[in-house]
Amino acid sequence: MIASTHLTAGAAVGLLSYRFIFRPHSISGLIGALVLGVFSHFLLDMVPHSEDEIYRIDGTDQYQTTILSVELLLSFLAIYLCGVYGSFLTVPKQYILVGMIGGALPDVPHVFMSALKTDWKILQWADQ
Numbered sequence: 001m002i003a004s005t006h007l008t009a010g011a012a013v014g015l016l017s018y019r020f021i022f023r024p025h026s027i028s029g030l031i032g033a034l035v036l037g038v039f040s041h042f043l044l045d046m047v048p049h050s051e052d053e054i055y056r057i058d059g060t061d062q063y064q065t066t067i068l069s070v071e072l073l074l075s076f077l078a079i080y081l082c083g084v085y086g087s088f089l090t091v092p093k094q095y096i097l098v099g100m101i102g103g104a105l106p107d108v109p110h111v112f113m114s115a116l117k118t119d120w121k122i123l124q125w126a127d128q
Helices: 003-021 027-045 064-085 093-116 121-127
Strands: none
Touching: 003 027, 003 064, 003 093, 027 093, 064 093
């Protein structure tokens, strides 16, 4: 999936975990939102998908890290700012933020390997 999908799902999970699952305003609630964000990432990755053409404009990996970084930044800002300034939300913003972090967390090893152009064994294991 593309990064914005994982961030959006993570934000939704954070919001829902505050509303329905965990006791509000607790550390366990934030940890639960993080765990559920990670779980949502793996669920979404079970859906067959291919987004190579989005990140590889010219058919190479030359711009992949730049495009992914811009997408992450813009998606993160858009979703988080909508949550912060959305008058319809009464959810503490840290639940949205923690859910988004959980939704993106499993792809961090892949992004590091792509950005650093390296194949570290520990990152390869974490990227599987």
